[in-house]
Amino acid sequence: MTTVVVLRLPLDTDLSGFVALLQRLRVPHRVAEEGGQQVLFVPGEELAEQVRELYSRYPQGDAGTQLPRPQAPARESFLVQLWRSPVTALMLVSTFIVFAVTLAGENFAAIRWLSFVDFRIDGERIYLTYLSATLDSGQWWRLITPMLIHFGWLHLAMNSLWYWELGRRIEFRQGSIGLLGLSLLFGLASNFAQYWWAGPSLFGGLSGVLYGLLGHCWIYQRLAPNAAYRLPPGVLVMMLAWLAICMTGIFELLQFGAIANAAHVGGLLTGCLTGLLGGMLARR
Known part of the structure; x- marks a missing residue:
């Protein structure tokens, strides 16, 4: 429509x-x-x-x-919302397919083809290659595909719900091509940030993209107020508080698994930058 x-x-x-x-x-x-x-x-x-x-x-x-x-x-009905948000729907469907193929993050043979760098598992040890070796082999898709990998149902559910909420807003305001470009940019930036901070490692999820979308809406809305990017007051505070809590290392200490904090920060900063540029252009 x-x-x-x-x-x-x-x-x-x-x-x-x-x-x-x-x-x-x-x-x-x-x-x-x-x-x-x-x-x-x-x-x-x-x-x-x-x-x-x-x-x-x-x-x-x-x-x-x-x-x-x-x-x-x-x-509007759910089907109408899907029809009006094709890129949002396509991203979520792709994520669900990858989740099924990777068996909720347990099928490492499939994950190996989507991770940021290639790896092999020998017994209980994992051996990861460096990014230069991965790119030299022409596997450029790896720069983006980690955002489709999710480890567990809770990981998938939280990221999917937030992408549905934020993605539709941006697709309505800036179009399908705009959302696609921003998602790929935030995925690329968050993946590189995590690799730069932690070196070769196994990570994945839409979280970095979500923080990019959040930062984009936040700064854009402050410069060029519009109804689409007007988030409930508590959302921004909650997301930033969650980021700060994750950065304390409490989840690693409690052995709940490692959090890709650098990916979150990288996505957020990149989103703030695109929001700044977009908001300034909208004001003009």
């Missing part, structure tokens, strides 16, 4: 009351700055007509009365 322009208004027009009204009515929308004007978008022409009519009646919004709601569903 394509987005439709509802209103084009001068920058000095206060849309905050009307936007609050749309949020209260759970009407999907976004506001962007284009050509020195505020532009309000909604998905679909039918909904656009209803929102125009609503604006003609309540341009300042109204928080004190129960207003008639546009005849659009408050929540």
Whole structure:
């Protein structure tokens, strides 16, 4: 479903009351700055007509009365959301397929072809090669594919849920190609950061990409506020607090497994940088 322009208004027009009204009515929308004007978008022409009519009646919004709601569903079905977010869906499907093929991270014969560097297992020992040797053999896909590997159901569930939440926001705001490019960039940056910090090691997961998406939405929203990137206040605090806790080494101490902290930090910093660039361009 394509987005439709509802209103084009001068920058000095206060849309905050009307936007609050749309949020209260759970009407999907976004506001962007284009050509020195505020532009309000909604998905679909039918909904656009209803929102125009609503604006003609309540341009300042109204928080004190129960207003008639546009005849659009408050929540789209799961299949409709999948259709509108093809890259988000494709990434998750790819992750699930890899999870099945690698037997939840237990099939090292399959993991070997997707890890950042090649390795072999001899008894209880694992021998990893260096990145230069891996790239010399032409296995460039390894720079990206570790983000598809997950070790265990909890690892997969947490990363999938967050990618679904953040990926759809970016795909709605910046398009499918934008989300694909950012995901590949954050995967590349987080994988290199982990290798640079820890050397040859076995790691995987979408966590580094997720922190990149989080940093992108965070900084972008501060520079060019829009409804798509407006996260609940506690989300950012929780994610950054979780990153800080992981960096203490408590999980390794409790023998819950190693955490790829460098991948998280690398993804977050890269996401903040893309958010800075994207937000500055959106403001202009």
